[in-house]
Amino acid sequence: MAGPPTNVQFMVKDSKKYAATGGWGFAQFTDGKPDGEAVHKTCFACHAPAKDRDFVFTSYAP
Numbered sequence: 001m002a003g004p005p006t007n008v009q010f011m012v013k014d015s016k017k018y019a020a021t022g023g024w025g026f027a028q029f030t031d032g033k034p035d036g037e038a039v040h041k042t043c044f045a046c047h048a049p050a051k052d053r054d055f056v057f058t059s060y061a062p
C-alpha cells in the first residue's frame with residue numbers, strides 16, 4: 001500500500017518570471033513544507049540536458 005507522499009516536485013512555466021531558467025519555475029515540497037532556494041537552485045542544472053524538449057524529460061506517448 002502506498003504511504004503518504006513525502007516529496008513532491010513541480011515545474012511552473014512563466015517565460016517572463018523565470019526567464020533565467022528556461023521559463024520554468026522549480027518547486028519542491030518535503031512532508032508538505034516548501035524547500036528553500038538552495039534546493040531549487042539544483043533543479044535547473046540537472047534538467048539542462050533536456051533543453052531540446054523544453055527542459056522536460058518525460059513526454060506523452062504519441
Ligand code: HEC
Nearest residue numbers: 009010011026027028039040042043046047055056057058
Ligand atoms: C539529479 C538530476 C535532477 C535534479 C537535481 C532534479 N531533477 Fe527533476 N528530473 C530529473 C530526471 C532525469 C527526470 C525524468 C526521469 C523521471 O521521470 O524519473 C526528472 C523529472 C522531473 C519532473 C517531471 C517532468 C519531466 O521533466 O519529466 C519534474 C516536475 C521535475 N523533475 C522537477 C524537479 C524539481 C522541482 C527539482 C528540484 C527540486 C528537480 N526536478 C531536480 C532529474 C533531476
